[in-house]
Amino acid sequence: ILVFTDLDGTLLDHDSYGFEAALPALTALKARNIPVVLNTSKTAAELLPLRQELDLHDPFIVENGAAIISDQAAPISPYLEQSNPTARVQQIAADYPPSLVLPQCDHSPVPWLRQQKSQFEFIGFSDMSVAEVADVTGLSAEKALQAKNRLFSEPLIWHDDMEALDQFRQRAATQGFRLVKGGRFWHLMAKSDKGLAMEKLSTVYQTIWQTQPVNIALGDGENDVAMLNKADYPVLVTNPAHSTPHVPETTTIITTRKHGPAGWNETILALLEQLTP
Ligand code: 2M8
Ligand code: MG
Ligand code: MG
Structure with a gap:
């Protein structure tokens, strides 16, 4: 088992x-x-x-x-x-x-994500300070720092509408990325x-x-x-x-x-x- x-x-x-x-x-x-x-x-x-x-x-x-x-x-x-x-x-x-x-x-979605900033409204963990991540997650500052230490995926707070989210999802797919919903955030990552x-x-x-x-x-x-x-x-x-x-x-x-x-x-x-x- x-x-x-x-x-x-x-x-x-x-x-x-x-x-x-x-x-x-x-x-x-x-x-x-x-x-x-x-x-x-x-x-x-x-x-x-x-x-x-x-x-x-x-x-x-x-x-x-x-x-x-x-x-x-x-x-x-x-x-x-x-x-x-x-x-x-x-x-x-x-x-x-x-x-x-x-x-x-084996690569992070963050560089590609940065290029999308001009077209979509969202905020990712890499845009946030440790204090901001602590605030949105309820984690301690120490744990928020560990949560920001990401190699493969990026949690997002989506501020745009759902239509824009669909467009974003399609665009991400052309780059080999997918969006998946966690408990609090959207996660952008490779197709695993x-x-x-x-x-x-x-x-x-x-x-x-x-x-x-x-x-x-x-x-x-x-x-x-x-x-x-x-x-x-x-x-x-x-x-x-x-x-x-x-x-x-x-x-x-x-x-x-x-x-x-x-x-x-x-x-x-x-x-x-x-x-x-
Ligand atoms: C994020 O993941 C959770 C899990 O479902 C979420 O989307 O709500 C991750 O960034 C993780 O690293 C972090 O510890 C967690 C804290 O709430 O949020
Ligand atoms: Mg989880
Ligand atoms: Mg969970």
């Missing part, structure tokens, strides 16, 4: 970013040696301290499926080859040697997603384990749908702070009763009961 999880609004509370309510399930997973793979919009810089707080040592996926990163010490590292050693990626690879950057993700990254990493585990992993995935937002669609046990964590993402009817989804980490906790404990009695 592998657990792939979104953070904001899923394992972390949408507002307080706390995870206390999920501790019993996290402990139960640890007791069974089940990897917990963080699969998030957040950056590698944000993930390093966070996974320490969570006491997690498994590989993790950053910036909406752009890259898979693993500790040198993790059993998976020999199988996770470093890829696309461009200048930007070297920056990440220096800190996390076994890192795999998914195809097309959390689902593709999950599949890639699951295949690596399959090689090591010599058996196909059962993939459990949990998320609350539109940017989680690609991952939920491909999971064996997709869990939609309810979040009253935004609209429910559209999941195709063909996906047999488990919807949590409680929100955020409390919903995460109850659902993982129930699934463990069912899958590892």
